[in-house]
Amino acid sequence: MSDFIYQSLPGRVIFGAGKLAETRAEVQRLGIAQALVISTPQQRDLAIQVQALLGDIAVGIYDRAVMHVPVETVADVMRVVDELQVDGCVAIGGGSTVGLAKAIALKTALPIVTIPTTYAGSEMTPVWGMTRDGIKTTGRDISVLPKTVIYDPQLTVSLPAFISGPSGMNAIAHCVEGLYSQNQNPITSLMAEEGIRALRLSLPEVVRHPEDLNARSQALYGAWLAGSVLGSVGMAIHHKLCHTLGGSFNLPHAEVHTVMIPQATWFNRAHAPQAMQAIGRALGVAAQDAAAGLYDLALAINAPVALKDIGMREQDLDKAAEIATTNPYYNPRPVDRAAVRELLERAFQGIRPGE
Numbered sequence: 623m624s625d626f627i628y629q630s631l632p633g634r635v636i637f638g639a640g641k642l643a644e645t646r647a648e649v650q651r652l653g654i655a656q657a658l659v660i661s662t663p664q665q666r667d668l669a670i671q672v673q674a675l676l677g678d679i680a681v682g683i684y685d686r687a688v689m690h691v692p693v694e695t696v697a698d699v700m701r702v703v704d705e706l707q708v709d710g711c712v713a714i715g716g717g718s719t720v721g722l723a724k725a726i727a728l729k730t731a732l733p734i735v736t737i738p739t740t741y742a743g744s745e746m747t748p749v750w751g752m753t754r755d756g757i758k759t760t761g762r763d764i765s766v767l768p769k770t771v772i773y774d775p776q777l778t779v780s781l782p783a784f785i786s787g788p789s790g791m792n793a794i795a796h797c798v799e800g801l802y803s804q805n806q807n808p809i810t811s812l813m814a815e816e817g818i819r820a821l822r823l824s825l826p827e828v829v830r831h832p833e834d835l836n837a838r839s840q841a842l843y844g845a846w847l848a849g850s851v852l853g854s855v856g857m858a859i860h861h862k863l864c865h866t867l868g869g870s871f872n873l874p875h876a877e878v879h880t881v882m883i884p885q886a887t888w889f890n891r892a893h894a895p896q897a898m899q900a901i902g903r904a905l906g907v908a909a910q911d912a913a914a915g916l917y918d919l920a921l922a923i924n925a926p927v928a929l930k931d932i933g934m935r936e937q938d939l940d941k942a943a944e945i946a947t948t949n950p951y952y953n954p955r956p957v958d959r960a961a962v963r964e965l966l967e968r969a970f971q972g973i974r975p976g977e
Contacts (some may be wrong), residue, residue, distance in 0.1 A: 626807035631748065631764075635846065637773040638666040639835060642737065645712065646674045648770050652733050654710030656681045658703060660723050665715045665739065668777070672737065681706045684889050687715065691754040692897050694724045713768075714777075716740035716789070717875055724750040726765035736768040739777045741789040741821070741841055742876070743796050746771065746849025752867070757870020757945075767853070773846060774839040783829040787923035788876035790825040790841055792816050793848035794916065795883040798901055799858050800851035802894035806951040812852050813847045818904035820844030822919060826972060829923045859946075859953040859962070860886035862941065865935065866946040877932045880925045881969050886962065888975035890964050893955040907914035913975035928972025939966045957961050 636644055647801040649894040657679050660904060661669035684699050696876035702708075705728060706736035714737040721744060723734045728750050736745040748767040751760040778786070806814075812892055821844035827837035863882050869874045891898055891913060901912035905919065920927050930936070943963040950957045968975075 626805040627805070628639065628736050628809045630862060631746075633746070633767055634770045635773065637846070639652075639776050639839070641772050642672075642774045642777060643675065645672060645735070645737065645772060646677065646679065648772065649676060649679055649710065649712060649735060650712060650847065652735070652769055654733060654735075655679060656707055656709045658706060659683045659712040660687055660699070660711055660719050661685045661715050662718055664766035665719070668714045668739065672696070672712055676712065678885065680712075681695060681708060687719040687877055690758055690872070691717050691718070691725055691751055693752050693754045695722060696729075696752060698975060703732075705724050708732065710734065713737065713740060717742035717744045720744040720768075723768075724749070725752060726762055727766045731765045733768075735770045735772065737772045737774065737777065738842075738845070739780060740785065740876070741778075741793045741848075743793050743845050743849025743852055746846060751851065753869045753870075753944060756870045758865045760865060764915060767861050769862045771846075771906050773842050773887075775835055775842050778838045778842060779833055779835065780832040781832070783832060783924065784833070785876070786841070787920075787925040788874075788880040789819050789928050790828070790845070790923070791880035791883065791916075791920055791925055792876040793845040794821050794850040794919075795860060795864075795879040796852040796975065798883055798887055798897070799860050799917070800855045801897035802890055802954045803855040803858060804853050807855075810851050813901045814851045815904045817844045817847035817856045818901060820847065822905055825923050826921070836926035857951050858886075859889065859955075859957055863958055863966070864944050864950045866896060866942055867929070870945055871934060871938060871942065872935050873929070876930075877926050880920050881927055881932065884917035884927070884975050885965050885969040887916055888968075889961070890953065890955050901926065902953075911976070926972075929966070929970040931972070934970060936970060939963065939970060943964055
């Protein structure tokens with residue numbers, strides 16, 4: 623066995639149906655007396671529900687979180703934080719909401735509590751991201767890690783299939799990259815393989831039977847594992863491409879991950895054989911079919927498999943390849959612009975890996 627370093631991350635997880643009701647007690651446990659509730663405009667009703675649970679602890683709602691955390695939104699929410707003398711935040715929603723809460727924590731070190739309603743996994747990581755002038759910048763800082771995460775599968779029951787599927791594939795992407803990251807280790811690899819397995823089994827049921835609470839719980843469990851993996855290890859070419867496509871071309875976050883992860887896995891197949899074996903086991907396919915298995919799973923849950931279907935323009939592929947190969951992340955296969963351009967072309971067309 624190779625030498626490794628595993629750094630466990632601090633944090634508290636409350637998991638189970640109906641656990642949203644424990645929000646006030648958890649916020650009080652953290653010593654938060656003036657909490658700002660954060661959501662997207664679409665999830666304001668949930669924010670109002672959380673505000674009611676918090677009672678006099680809640681000093682307001684900020685419901686303008688958007689994808690990719692634009693710096694303009696961060697500046698706006700910081701003005702509200704200062705005006706209301708906020709001493710902690712409760713974020714309910716997906717990656718956009720959690721990302722904005724992290725930006726607040728990065729600037730203030732205020733404690734945050736997150737209540738995920740999707741399978742994004744950001745709530746389990748010390749990774750933050752912000753977009754300025756079309757370029758998304760990411761970093762790691764332990765101060766942005768939520769103090770408590772409340773996983774309540776009942777909150778995901780109303781999540782429509784066209785969001786649930788890509789959101790779950792986004793989580794799988796975290797697991798896949800964790801298996802061939804520069805600092806992967808036996809502990810995170812166990813979590814990653816289990817996360818893929820849990821999501822592979824649950825996502826088709828979630829899409830077919832949205833009210834199946836057991837399937838929703840299993841998917842949320844897989845997403846928790848995926849986020850834990852992402853929070854503990856580094857990222858590679860897949861995440862670099864997704865940050866580029868999202869931050870510079872404003873493509874939808876989960877859908878980009880869904881389209882790109884089969885292609886990135888295919889790209890790395892010969893340079894990460896152990897990862898391919900683990901992915902294959904989790905998907906129930908041969909190691910050489912790991913990338914195709916991810917593609918087939920996306921099709922099975924009616925998720926997109928081509929960049930052209932989620933708003934990417936073919937004339938922008940060259941620019942995307944240039945951005946993604948400038949200051950690239952670690953990757954098991956050496957990254958060069960021509961190879962990445964070919965990868966993007968396959969993703970644009972939605973070509974099944976191996977064909």
